Amino acid sequence: MAHPRPVELQINGEAFALRLEPRVTLLDALREHAGLTGTKKGCDQGQCGACTVHVDGERVLACLTLAVQVEGREVTTIEGLAAADGTLDRVQRAFIEEDAFQCGYCTPGQIMSAVACIREGHAGSDDEIREFMAGNLCRCGAYPNIVAAVRRAAEEAA
Amino acid sequence: MSALERRAKQGDASDGASPLGRPLSRADGPDKVQGRATYALEQPVAGVLHCVLVQSTVGAGRVVSIDRNAAEASPGVRLVLDAGNSLRLRPVSDFYGNKPEGETYTPFAEVVEHNGELVAAVVADTLEEARAAARLVTITYEDAAVIASFADARAGEGRPVEAQDKGWGDVDAALAAAPVVISQTYETPREYNTPIEPHGLVAHWEADDRLTVYEPSQWVDGMAQHFADWFGLAFENVRIVSPFIGGGFGSKGQPLPHSAVAAIAAKMLGRPVKLAVTRPQTFTAYGGRPGTRQTLTLGADRDGRILALDHEGANETAATKTFVETLGVVTSMMYAVPNLRSRHRIVPVNTVTPGAFRAPGKNPSAFGLECAMDELAEALAMDPLELRRLNEPDHDFENGKPWSSRRLLQAYDVGAQAFGWARRNRTPRSMRDGRQLIGWGMAVGTHPVYSSPAEAMVRILADGSVEVLSSAIDMGTGTYTILAQTAADALGVPAERVTVRLGDSRLPRAPVAGGSQLANLMVGAVHKTALAARDELIALGLGDPASPLRDRANTLSVEGGRVMTPRGEAVGIAELLAATGRSVIEVKRDTLPEGERSDEERRKFFTTMAGMERGANLPVSRHSFCAHFIEVRVDEDFGTVRVSRVVSALDAGRLYNPKLADSQFKGGIVMGIGMALLEEGVVDPRNGRILNANLADYRIATNADVPAIETISVGEPDYAATPLGGKAVGELAIVGVAPAIANAVYHATGKRIRRLPITLESLV
Known part of the structure; x- marks a missing residue:
C-alpha cells in the first residue's frame, strides 16, 4: 500500500488529473475517480471482457491494468467512441440495429472489442467473428446478434 | 373505440399496422451503446464509503471469535462490522405479506451453514482500503460436519414436499400392464444466474427515517417493502432506484443479506455506502438453481x-x-x-x-x-x-x-x-x-x-409528447420499448414521441418482473391507462369552450399525434392543449380487481406475490x-x-x-x-x-x-x-x-x- 499520488491520464482525448494509489486499477480509476462509468466491472479478474477499453488503439482489460501503467498513453472508452458531434460509431449503430444486447451491461466491452476486431481484420467470416469476440461474455445470450452487428459494421467499413 | 375493436384492428403481432407489434429498435439502445445507461453502482451519490464483504471459509460450524483489531487499524477504515456490533434487523414479511413474530437478527452468520456465508464486512474511504482491510479480519471457527451436496450419502433422502404431490388414475396398475416401460434417472448440477452485472448497491439515508437504495432490482416495490420491514420504516420512506439492471435471471428479485449490510453501515456511519459483491462472492451471496x-x-x-x-x-x-x-x-x-x-x-x-x-x-x-x-x-x-x-x-x-x-x-x-x-x-x-x-x-x-395487477400513469405533455410512468423494470426484456409502443398505439401518437420512465419505487406500482409475466401485465395496464388519457383528450377537444374542434363533430379520433374530426379537420395535440389552457393531461389507472380496499391492502398486490394469478x-x-x-x-x-x-x-x-x-x-x-x-x-x-x-x-x-x-x-x-x-x-x-x-x-x-x-x- 502507498499514498495516493498525482496521476495524469489521457482519456478520450481529454486530460484527467487524478490522485490515485498505485494499486488502483484502470477500471476503478475510470469508474470511481474519473466519473466514466461506461466501462463495466463484470468480474474484476480478466474473465468476462466487460471492462474492455483501448490503450493506444489496442484492446486492453481495464481490470487487469493498473492506472499508473497507462500514464502517457491514450485511453479510449465507450464514452469516447462516438464523434464529437454525437454521431454514433458504425459499430454502435449496428449494435442498435441488430439488437446485439439486452441488459446492456456487457455492451460497452463488446463494442470496444468489436471495433478492434474489425480494425485488426478479424471480422472476415461469422466463425472468425465468433472466435475473436469469444472473450466478451454476454449472459443475455445476444451472441447471434452480436455476430450480425459486427458483420454489418465490418461490411460498412470495407 | 372499445378495447375489443382495437384488438381486432391490430390483428397479428407483425402486421405492422400499429406501433404495437412492430419490430422497433430498443428505446434504451442509444444510451446502452454509449455507456450512458446508469446502473446501480454508477449512480452519482456524493461522499460514498466503500464496503467489502467477508465470507466464511468453512462449510459449517460456529463463529467462535472475530478479531477486528488489525482491520480497524488499517488505513482508511471506518467500520468493521460483524454480528457483535451490527444494527439489528426486524423480521420481514413473507411473499404473501404475512409478517412473522420473531427475534431481531443481523445479516451476519454466527452459526455457519454454508461455505461463503456472510460473516463480516469492512467499510473504508476507498475500495482499495476496504479490500485490503477485509483480508485482515481474523475469524476463528468451531468446525462442524459438512454435508456438501446431496451426492453425499449422509444427506439422505430428505423430506417430502406434499404440496407438490399430484396424480390421477392408477399408475401402478397401468405400468404393470404396459407392454413398453422405460425408467431412468436424470440429474442437473447447481447452476448459477451469473448476470454480468454483479450484485451490489448504494445505500443512502437521506434522513434518519428515509432510505434511498440504488440496487439492481427485478421488483422495486417488493424490495422497498423488504427494506421497510427490516428497518421499521413506512413503505413510502424507502425508495428503490433501478432504471437499468445488468441482467438478473431471477436473482435480483429481493434484497439479500449484503443489501442489509450496506444499509446498516450507512446508518451507523451517517454516510452513503457503496457495496459491490465480488464475482467469486456472488456464487455464495445468493443461490442459483439447486442440484x-x-x-x-x-x-x-x-x-x-x-x-x-x-x-x-x-x-x-x-x-x-x-x-x-x-x-x-x-x-x-x-x-x-x-x-x-x-x-x-x-x-x-x-x-x-x-x-x-x-x-x-x-x-x-x-x-x-x-x-x-x-x-x-x-x-x-x-x-x-x-x-x-x-x-x-x-x-x-x-x-x-x-x-x-x-x-x-x-x-x-x-x-x-x-x-x-x-x-x-x-x-x-x-x-x-x-x-x-x-x-x-x-x-x-x-x-x-x-398475471398480476399493476398501476400505470400516462401524461400527455404541453408539447404533445407523452410520458409513461411505472415502477416496473427493464432488465433487457424490452419494457421501455414495448410500453412506448403500447401508449403510442392507444393514444394515436408516434412511438418516438413517448418517453417511458421505469425502475423507481416512487412511480406507480408494479409487481415482480418474474415468471415471464411483466410484459403482458404492463402492456395491459398501460393500454388501459393510455385509452383513458385519449378519452380525456377527446373530451377536451369536443367539450372545452376554447377547443378549436368544439362543435365541429360528434366524435374525434387521434392519429399521428393529431386530434381529428371524421371529416379530416385536425389540430395537433400541443395545439389543443395550448388552446384550452392545459399544461398536461395526467391519468393513472390500475388493473386491480374491483373492490374497496385500504392502502395497505392495495399495496400488498405489488409488494407481495398474493396478487399473482397462476391459473387456479x-x-x-x-x-x-x-x-x-x-x-x-x-x-x-x-x-x-x-x-x-x-x-x-x-x-x-x-x-x-x-x-x-x-x-x-x-x-x-x-x-x-x-x-x-x-x-x-x-x-x-x-x-x-x-x-x-x-x-x-x-x-x-x-x-x-x-x-x-x-x-x-x-x-x-x-x-x-x-x-x-x-x-x-x-x-x-x-x-x-x-x-x-x-x-x-x-x-x-x-x-x-x-x-x-x-x-x-x-x-x-
Whole structure:
C-alpha cells in the first residue's frame, strides 16, 4: 500500500488529473475517480471482457491494468467512441440495429472489442467473428446478434 | 373505440399496422451503446464509503471469535462490522405479506451453514482500503460436519414436499400392464444466474427515517417493502432506484443479506455506502438453481400411446431454509397421460439457499421428461417427433381445462420443415461428416402464463409528447420499448414521441418482473391507462369552450399525434392543449380487481406475490410452447460436442415487438446450450466450497460456443391468456434446449448422458 499520488491520464482525448494509489486499477480509476462509468466491472479478474477499453488503439482489460501503467498513453472508452458531434460509431449503430444486447451491461466491452476486431481484420467470416469476440461474455445470450452487428459494421467499413 | 375493436384492428403481432407489434429498435439502445445507461453502482451519490464483504471459509460450524483489531487499524477504515456490533434487523414479511413474530437478527452468520456465508464486512474511504482491510479480519471457527451436496450419502433422502404431490388414475396398475416401460434417472448440477452485472448497491439515508437504495432490482416495490420491514420504516420512506439492471435471471428479485449490510453501515456511519459483491462472492451471496435429480418411469402401448407416468424428483436445499425446484411442473401437463403420479422431496445440505433461476422448475422438469420421451421413442423404434404428436393432449390433463391456445403441432410442422427433420436417419451413429458424428435431436419446452395487477400513469405533455410512468423494470426484456409502443398505439401518437420512465419505487406500482409475466401485465395496464388519457383528450377537444374542434363533430379520433374530426379537420395535440389552457393531461389507472380496499391492502398486490394469478381461478390453462430442433457434431476421437445448428419454433402468443422478443428467444437458447454442455457448480465434498466460483471456471456459453440460431414464431394473439394477446416470452426458450442437445448427442453417439453438463469426460 502507498499514498495516493498525482496521476495524469489521457482519456478520450481529454486530460484527467487524478490522485490515485498505485494499486488502483484502470477500471476503478475510470469508474470511481474519473466519473466514466461506461466501462463495466463484470468480474474484476480478466474473465468476462466487460471492462474492455483501448490503450493506444489496442484492446486492453481495464481490470487487469493498473492506472499508473497507462500514464502517457491514450485511453479510449465507450464514452469516447462516438464523434464529437454525437454521431454514433458504425459499430454502435449496428449494435442498435441488430439488437446485439439486452441488459446492456456487457455492451460497452463488446463494442470496444468489436471495433478492434474489425480494425485488426478479424471480422472476415461469422466463425472468425465468433472466435475473436469469444472473450466478451454476454449472459443475455445476444451472441447471434452480436455476430450480425459486427458483420454489418465490418461490411460498412470495407 | 372499445378495447375489443382495437384488438381486432391490430390483428397479428407483425402486421405492422400499429406501433404495437412492430419490430422497433430498443428505446434504451442509444444510451446502452454509449455507456450512458446508469446502473446501480454508477449512480452519482456524493461522499460514498466503500464496503467489502467477508465470507466464511468453512462449510459449517460456529463463529467462535472475530478479531477486528488489525482491520480497524488499517488505513482508511471506518467500520468493521460483524454480528457483535451490527444494527439489528426486524423480521420481514413473507411473499404473501404475512409478517412473522420473531427475534431481531443481523445479516451476519454466527452459526455457519454454508461455505461463503456472510460473516463480516469492512467499510473504508476507498475500495482499495476496504479490500485490503477485509483480508485482515481474523475469524476463528468451531468446525462442524459438512454435508456438501446431496451426492453425499449422509444427506439422505430428505423430506417430502406434499404440496407438490399430484396424480390421477392408477399408475401402478397401468405400468404393470404396459407392454413398453422405460425408467431412468436424470440429474442437473447447481447452476448459477451469473448476470454480468454483479450484485451490489448504494445505500443512502437521506434522513434518519428515509432510505434511498440504488440496487439492481427485478421488483422495486417488493424490495422497498423488504427494506421497510427490516428497518421499521413506512413503505413510502424507502425508495428503490433501478432504471437499468445488468441482467438478473431471477436473482435480483429481493434484497439479500449484503443489501442489509450496506444499509446498516450507512446508518451507523451517517454516510452513503457503496457495496459491490465480488464475482467469486456472488456464487455464495445468493443461490442459483439447486442440484436436482428425478426418476421418470414411462409406460406406453406398442403404438406409442403413453399409459402411465411415474415421477419422483428431489432438489438440494439449504440446511435450515427451504427452496423447492418444482420438478413435476412440465411433467404433469405436457402430454396426454391418463395415469400420472408425481412426488417431490427436498434434501437439506450445507449450501446457500437456492433461488429462482430462469424458468425455475420448468427447465429441469423438461430436461427429465424430454430425455425420457426420447428414450421411450427409442424403445418403441419410433420417431421422437411422431411420439410427441401421438401424445399431444387436447386439454390440460392436470386440471381438466382447455388450453387458452396451444400451437405446438404447428411448431412441430414448421420447425421440422425448417430443420429438415424428415431427412433424419433414426439409427444412432448413422450420420457423419468425416470424423465428426452428427446428431439430430429435438425436445419441447413450455412456460406458464402468470398475471398480476399493476398501476400505470400516462401524461400527455404541453408539447404533445407523452410520458409513461411505472415502477416496473427493464432488465433487457424490452419494457421501455414495448410500453412506448403500447401508449403510442392507444393514444394515436408516434412511438418516438413517448418517453417511458421505469425502475423507481416512487412511480406507480408494479409487481415482480418474474415468471415471464411483466410484459403482458404492463402492456395491459398501460393500454388501459393510455385509452383513458385519449378519452380525456377527446373530451377536451369536443367539450372545452376554447377547443378549436368544439362543435365541429360528434366524435374525434387521434392519429399521428393529431386530434381529428371524421371529416379530416385536425389540430395537433400541443395545439389543443395550448388552446384550452392545459399544461398536461395526467391519468393513472390500475388493473386491480374491483373492490374497496385500504392502502395497505392495495399495496400488498405489488409488494407481495398474493396478487399473482397462476391459473387456479381461470377457466383455461395458459402456457407458451416451443419445439427445439438441434444438430450437434461430436468429434469421434476427442469426444468434444459442438452445437452446430438450432431451429426453434415458438408459440408465445402475440409478440408486442418481434425483434426484442426474438432476442429473448435466442438468449434463452444460448443459455440452454451452456446448461447442456458447460455449466456446473463444482462443490468440494470436504467443505462445501464452490471450487469454480468465477467466470473462467464456471463456464457459461461464449460467442464461439453458439451457432446460427433460427427462431420461428408460430404464435397468434391469445386473448384468453392476457388482455392484449401475448403469452410468456422471457423464460420460454431455455426450456427444452438441454434435452434436445442430450437427445442429439445420443443420436450422434449412441450414448445416453443423463447428467448435465454433457462433457467430453462423460462421452469417453
